[in-house]
Amino acid sequence: MAASLANETNAAGLRHDERVEKLKLFGLSAPALLIVFVVLVIPVGWLFYLSFLGADGTFSLENYTRMIDRKSYRRIFEMTFEVSVLTTALTILIGYPMAYFLAQLPNRLASVFMIAVLLPFWTSLLVRTYAWLVLLQKQGLINQWAIALGFWDEPIKMVHDLNGTLIGMVHIMLPFLILPTYGAMKSIDRDLMKAASNLGASPKHAFWTVFFPLTIPGLFAGALMVFILCLGFYVTPAVLGGGKVIMVSMKIVSNIEMFVNWGAASALGVVLLIMTMIILWIASKFLNLDRIAGGGH
Amino acid sequence: MILAATLLASTAMAQENELTVASWGGSFQDAESKALFEPAAEAMGIDLTQETYSGMSDVRLQVQTGQVTFDLVASGTGSAARAGAEGLLEPIDYDVVDVSNFLEGTYSEYCVGSDVFSTTYAWNTDTYGEDGPNSWADFWDTEKFPGSRAYRGNSVAGALEPALMADGVALEDVYSVLDSEEGIERAIEKVRELKPHIEVFWSSGAQQAQLMKDGEVDMSTGWNGRFDTAARDGGKVAYSFNQGLADVDCFAIPKGAPHKDLAMKFLAEISKPEYQDDLPKYIPYGPTNMLAYETGEISPEVAAMLPHLRKMQLCSFRSLLSGTSSGKRRRMKCIRK
Numbered sequence: 001m002a003a004s005l006a007n008e009t010n011a012a013g014l015r016h017d018e019r020v021e022k023l024k025l026f027g028l029s030a031p032a033l034l035i036v037f038v039v040l041v042i043p044v045g046w047l048f049y050l051s052f053l054g055a056d057g058t059f060s061l062e063n064y065t066r067m068i069d070r071k072s073y074r075r076i077f078e079m080t081f082e083v084s085v086l087t088t089a090l091t092i093l094i095g096y097p098m099a100y101f102l103a104q105l106p107n108r109l110a111s112v113f114m115i116a117v118l119l120p121f122w123t124s125l126l127v128r129t130y131a132w133l134v135l136l137q138k139q140g141l142i143n144q145w146a147i148a149l150g151f152w153d154e155p156i157k158m159v160h161d162l163n164g165t166l167i168g169m170v171h172i173m174l175p176f177l178i179l180p181t182y183g184a185m186k187s188i189d190r191d192l193m194k195a196a197s198n199l200g201a202s203p204k205h206a207f208w209t210v211f212f213p214l215t216i217p218g219l220f221a222g223a224l225m226v227f228i229l230c231l232g233f234y235v236t237p238a239v240l241g242g243g244k245v246i247m248v249s250m251k252i253v254s255n256i257e258m259f260v261n262w263g264a265a266s267a268l269g270v271v272l273l274i275m276t277m278i279i280l281w282i283a284s285k286f287l288n289l290d291r292i293a294g295g296g297h
Numbered sequence: 298m299i300l301a302a303t304l305l306a307s308t309a310m311a312q313e314n315e316l317t318v319a320s321w322g323g324s325f326q327d328a329e330s331k332a333l334f335e336p337a338a339e340a341m342g343i344d345l346t347q348e349t350y351s352g353m354s355d356v357r358l359q360v361q362t363g364q365v366t367f368d369l370v371a372s373g374t375g376s377a378a379r380a381g382a383e384g385l386l387e388p389i390d391y392d393v394v395d396v397s398n399f400l401e402g403t404y405s406e407y408c409v410g411s412d413v414f415s416t417t418y419a420w421n422t423d424t425y426g427e428d429g430p431n432s433w434a435d436f437w438d439t440e441k442f443p444g445s446r447a448y449r450g451n452s453v454a455g456a457l458e459p460a461l462m463a464d465g466v467a468l469e470d471v472y473s474v475l476d477s478e479e480g481i482e483r484a485i486e487k488v489r490e491l492k493p494h495i496e497v498f499w500s501s502g503a504q505q506a507q508l509m510k511d512g513e514v515d516m517s518t519g520w521n522g523r524f525d526t527a528a529r530d531g532g533k534v535a536y537s538f539n540q541g542l543a544d545v546d547c548f549a550i551p552k553g554a555p556h557k558d559l560a561m562k563f564l565a566e567i568s569k570p571e572y573q574d575d576l577p578k579y580i581p582y583g584p585t586n587m588l589a590y591e592t593g594e595i596s597p598e599v600a601a602m603l604p605h606l607r608k609m610q611l612c613s614f615r616s617l618l619s620g621t622s623s624g625k626r627r628r629m630k631c632i633r634k
Contacts, residue, residue, distance in 0.1 A: 137511055137513045138511075138512060138513055139511050139512045139513065140511075157496075160513070238500075242496060242497040242498065243450035243451075243497055243499065244497075244498065254451070256354060257352070257354050258451065258452065260354060260357060
C-alpha cells in the first residue's frame with residue numbers, strides 16, 4: 001500500500017520533471033525557431049506571394065504560365081537537370097573510389113590524404129572557379145604544358161562550355177560525396193569481409209555483395225546532397241559556361257537585374273524549391289534522411 | 298557635457314560634408330577616382346566614400362526600401378533614363394550644374410554625362426596582325442577572318458546595332474531600322490548567323506578584357522577602354538573605332554539621397570573642364586564638356602585615341618531600352634538562343 005503510494009507520487013514527480021524538461025528544451029530552441037521563422041518562413045512566404053503577382057501588381061498566374069509557354073524556360077530547366085545529373089554521376093565515379101582508397105589507409109595516413117579533400121572544401125568557391133578558368137582556357141596552364149610536352153599540338157577548348165562547367169562543378173562537389181561515403185565505409189565491421197572470404201567469396205564477390213551494399217546509404221546521402229546543391233548552382237556555370245550554360249539560378253538573376261521582374265524571379269525560385277522538396281520526398285522513401293544531417297545510423 | 302556637445306557638433310559637421318559615390322569598379326572607377334572624385338573632394342573639403350555597385354537595380358532596391366545610402370551613382374544613359382521615368386532619381390538642377398559647353402545629347406533630365414566611350418570590336422594581333430577587321434562586316438566574315446568570337450550576352454545595349462551594320466545598314470540608318478520590329482528581327486537573325494562562331498557570351502567589361510588579354514577568343518565586341526587596358530597589360534590586342542558606337546556614361550542622384558544638395562554641387566564640380574580633361578590620362582574615354590579639349594591637358598595624340606562622336610553614331614537607347622520588359626526579354630532571349 002505504502003509502496004504503491006510512493007510509486008504514484010514518484011510517477012507524478014517524474015511526469016512533472018518531464019514537462020519541465022520539455023519546456024526547458026523548448027525554451028532553449030525557441031530562439032532558433034524564431035530565427036528560422038523570421039529569416040526563412042516569412043521570406044519564403046513572401047516569395048510565394050510575389051510569384052503570384054503579375055506585371056500590373058494584381059493576382060495572376062502569368063509567372064507560371066510563362067514557364068510552360070516559353071521554350072527557353074523549358075530549355076533552362078532541362079539544362080539545369082542535365083548539369084545536375086551529369087555532375088552527380090561524375091562525382092560518384094570519382095568520389096567513391098577515392099573514399100574507398102581513404103578508408104583502406106591507416107588512420108594517420110588517411111588524415112593526411114583527407115587534407116587533400118578538405119583543403120579545397122575550405123577555399124572560396126569563387127577562387128576555385130576562377131582557378132579552373134586559368135587552368136583550362138586556351139592559353140591556360142594545362143594547354144601550355146600539354147603542348148610543351150607534346151601531348152597535343154593545338155590548344156584544346158576545355159572551358160566556356162558544358163565540359164568546363166562540369167569539371168569545375170565536379171571538383172567543388174567532391175567533398176560533399178566523399179565525406180558521407182567515407183563515414184559509411186569506416187563504420188563497416190572489417191570482420192564481415194573476412195567472414196565473406198572465409199565462406200569462399202572472391203574479393204570481388206565479397207566487395208559487391210557485402211561491402212558495397214553497406215556503403216549505399218552514405219553514398220546515396222552524398223549523391224543526393226550533390227544533386228540538390230547543383231540544382232541551385234550559380235557562380236561556377238556563370239564563369240565557366242561562357243554564357244551558354246544557363247541554369248535556373250542565372251535566369252533568376254537576369255530576371256531581377258535586367259528586367260526587374262520580381263514576380264518572374266520569385267516564381268522560378270518557388271519552382272526550384274518545390275522540385276527540391278519533391279526530390280527529397282522521393283529520396284526519403286529510400287533512405288533515412290537523418291543520415292544527411294549526420295544523425296542516426 | 299561640453300565635451301559631448303562638441304563631439305556631437307563635430308560629428309554633425311562631419312556628416313554635413315560626407316558623400317557616398319558608387320561606380321562600377323575596375324579600371325573605369327580607378328580612372329574616375331583619380332581624375333574626378335579625389336581631386337574634387339579635396340577641393341571642396343568633402344569626406345568622400347567610394348563604393349562599387351552593379352547598376353540601377355541596386356538604386357531601385359535602396360529607394361524602394363527607403364534605405365538610400367548612395368549620393369551619386371555612375372550609370373549608363375539608357376538605364377538612367379528608365380530609372381528616372383520610374384521615379385528613382387532626383388531631377389538634375391541645371392542652375393547648379395553648368396552644361397553650357399556640353400556636347401549635345403550628353404545630358405538629360407536625370408543624368409549628366411561624364412565621358413564618351415565606344416562600343417566597338419577588338420582582335421588578337423597574333424591571329425590577324427595589326428591590320429585586323431575594319432568593319433562589322435569583317436567581324437562577321439569568318440572566312441576572311443577565321444577564329445572564335447565573343448559577344449554581349451547580358452543586354453541588348455550595343456548588341457543589335459553591329460549586326461545590322463554587318464548586314465549592310467549604314468551607320469546613320471541603324472536606329473531608324475531598329476525602330477521597327479522587322480528591323481530588330483533582322484538584327485537578331487544576323488546574330489544567329491554568327492552564333493556557331495561565338496565562343497563566349499560576355500557579361501561584363503572585366504570579362505572582355507580578360508578574354509582578349511588571355512587570347513581566349515580571337516575577336517570580341519566591347520568597350521574601347523577595356524580593350525585599351527588589356528593591351529596595356531601586355532595583351533596582343535588591337536581595336537578600331539570604325540563603325541563603333543559612341544555612347545555616354547553619366548552621373549545621377551538617387552531619389553532621397555542623404556546628401557542631395559552636396560551631391561549636386563559635387564556633380565557640378567566634376568563636370569568642369571579642369572577635372573574632365575584629366576580622365577583620358579587614365580582611361581581613353583573622351584570628355585562630355587567640350588572645354589576640356591581646350592585646356593591643353595589633352596594632347597593631340599591622346600585626343601586621337603578618344604572615341605570621337607563625329608566618326609560615330611551616338612547610341613540611341615530610345616528604341617531599344619524603352620518599351621515593355623517582355624519585349625526586351627524576347628529580344629534578349631533571341632540573342633542568346
